[in-house]
Amino acid sequence: MELYLEKLRAEDVEELFVFECSNRAFFEKTVPSRGEDYYTFETFQKIFYELLQEQFECISYFHLIKNHEGTIVGRMNLVDIEKDKELGYLGYRIGETYAGRGIATKGVKLLLTEAANYHVTEIHAKTTPDNIASQKVLEKSNFSRSSIDENVAQTDFIHYVWRHTN
Template sequence: MEIFIDRLNERDAEELFTFECNNRRFFEQTVPSRGDDYYTFETFKNRHRELLNEQEENISYFYLIKNDSGSIVGRINLVDIDNTNGSAHVGYRIGEKYTQRGIANKALKLLVNTAAELSVNQIHAKTTSNNIASQKVLERNGFIRVTINEEKNELSGQKETFIYYSRTI
């Protein structure tokens, strides 16, 4: 499947909300929940606007992963950009019916190429120890495992093991 990344904009809100709702249970199997409020359209629109504001301020860049027909198949983001040292953190999620097709791998490769144009030269990533697919995607794209740490999940209160990665561009 051919994919491309498209920078998030205002007109994406409804389709992105549907994508998030349709994949909620799937995403929450490997990442902490965003909470019930996130899945009400009014709250989602407010958060969407906040993301667009961050993007306008060059604090974060948010991209939708789309297939060749323009449908959303996932998301990939550069967040917490530090312009003093050119570092950022990456996060991504692929919709359930689009997994195991190499989409995350392709999207991360596209984002790494785009990051250089945004003056980002160091990308950090964090994933849970049970998210083997994400670990493989990061390693295939040149990310190096930096550390493993057990932390309390703020939403669930449960302890989880996180694996931290980094890549220099």
């Protein structure tokens, strides 16, 4: 499947809201819920425009993973960028219909290529112990397991790190 990353734009708000709502139950099987308010359009729209502001300020970069038809199949984000350390944090989610097809791995690799444009040479990521698919994606993408936090807000997390090598 041909995939590409597209930076989040104001025109994406409605399509992304539909994507998030239609995949909510699937996402919440492996990651903590974003809460009931997130799934009301008014709240989602407010959060969405805050994300665009972060992107404008180069604090975070939000991407949609799209297929050759231009359909959103997932999200790939580089957030909380610490410019002085050239460090950022990875977050991603793939829609249920597209899970298990290598899309997350391809999306992460596309984002790692973009990281140089954002002057980021180190990326941290975390996942829950039961999210084996995400662990495999990170390991295939040359992330190294760095630590495990137990019982952080009732959830355990496995931490990973990737560093750019010349």
